[in-house]
Amino acid sequence: MTPGAPPPGDPAPADGGLPTSAVIEAAGRPLSFYVHVPYCRTRCGYCDFNTYTASELGPGASRDSWAATAIAEIDLARRVLPDVAGVGTVFFGGGTPTLLPPDDLGDVLAAIDDRFGLLAGAEVTTESNPDSVDAADLARLRERGFNRISFGMQSATPHVLQLLERTHRPGRPQEAAREARAAGFESVSLDLIYGTPGESAADWQHSLEAALEAEPDHVSAYALIVEEGTRLGARVRRGEVPMTDDDDHADKYLQTEQTLTTAGFSAYEVSNWARPTRSDETRVDHRCAHNLAYWQGGHWWGIGPGAHSHVGGVRWWNVKHPAAWSGRLAAQESPAQAREVLDADTRRVERVLLELRLSDGLDLAVLTERERRRVDDLVRRELAMINNQRLILTLPGRLLADGIVRDLLD
Structure with a gap:
């Protein structure tokens, strides 16, 4: 394999x-x-x-x-x-x-x-x-x-x-x-x-x-x-x-x-x-x-075969096989195989996806007006709570984290 x-x-x-x-x-x-x-x-x-x-x-x-x-x-x-x-x-x-x-x-x-x-x-x-x-x-x-x-x-x-x-x-x-x-x-x-x-x-x-x-x-x-x-x-x-x-x-x-x-x-x-x-x-x-x-959306460089990186809204990934990775660098070339430049909305969606998984939760200001209207239903169903204008998943909400993100986002 x-x-x-x-x-x-x-x-x-x-x-x-x-x-x-x-x-x-x-x-x-x-x-x-x-x-x-x-x-x-x-x-x-x-x-x-x-x-x-x-x-x-x-x-x-x-x-x-x-x-x-x-x-x-x-x-x-x-x-x-x-x-x-x-x-x-x-x-x-x-x-x-x-x-x-x-x-x-x-x-x-x-x-x-x-x-x-x-x-x-x-x-x-x-x-x-x-x-x-x-x-x-x-x-x-x-x-x-x-x-x-x-x-x-x-x-x-x-x-x-x-x-x-x-x-x-x-x-x-x-x-x-x-x-x-x-x-x-x-x-x-x-x-x-x-x-x-x-x-x-x-x-x-x-x-x-x-x-x-x-x-x-x-x-x-x-x-x-x-x-x-x-x-x-x-x-x-x-x-x-x-x-x-x-x-x-x-x-x-x-x-x-x-x-x-x-x-x-x-x-x-x-x-x-x-x-x-x-x-x-x-x-x-x-x-x-x-x-x-x-x-939390930081900047990181991935070193090594197949490693992924993210800097300033650009995500790239290296060639997978160690021989290809070392060959590129031996030729003084980048080992990156491909990349994508994330637009502002993609970065916002990924922020929702990732930060909702954290105990500190997500700043409600990140959500659109229509998305914020869906928050009340999450709170009513006891899947989330609001604390200091941050949306935080409860324990039952953590069990359904991926589904909650799908339902929340436009």
Whole structure:
């Protein structure tokens, strides 16, 4: 299985240049970087991300040259955006970034700092599979400037891990979280998936409680989506496992909210919970600042094969295969495959879509007059409330977030 076709778009210039309006809008504002590491030891059965095992890479692509190529794209970003006000967040995702040596990741982070400057208190995150790191790796990552880590736990139940084709053993994510804490990471996050076929409510409760035993600062919990083209999708299509159920997802979401809230966490986005900061901590906020930059319409540059970027209302995406990505940069060309320039109404619609998912809600002034007339019905049905002229989804509304956006918008 290989990743799907990229979205359509307009041609992207070979020099990576952006419209003057986008460069002006980004000037004087912080930039974020997403850094895509497309390598995995094995491919999980549910995954349709742009990732590659060693056997899938083919000629012209190598893990050994990834860091140097990523730095070449950082240099391109610097030429295009000379006037941004430093970097507030960096997020290494994948794939499995921690399959690479810690110093490869550290060298890329150092290049971002050298070319753009990390702001004081910048959040620097790497994703990790729990079985791809040990205590020494985590200590080295912390030494190189990483202060936040997100482990892909997914479940603590053996038969669920087996169906998802996860390679770590139950209990390893909790161990890795404790090792990261001992290494000095300021924030530790665990990612969970609910609604796997055959997962009972008791299975899911076991996973939630196991995650809390690790004392994370942040938990993400996502409903399993069975994607076309994945091995799990093929098994569902053949009738080997049942399709996931929306009612089951809703029940487990409510179960998640109850369990995490009781443990002191607060949902700041539909699928993300953070615990409050203690008085003895240097970190001010355990919410993921990088993801908040996405949801609040910030500017970010995506480094790596298939990575997406957004600066000043221009969105673009890189060629997907690592060999094509590295080939473009070796030829001193932008790896962007295509782009789109968003008009004002598209940006407004996306703002509604994203900000309504946040606990802070959406400024009512963003809505048109006709859309605002629909708000009263949402409040009457107890799907939303208004606080300080902001529209905020209630817990029942969070269950129906996507549908509410569709019904609300003109």
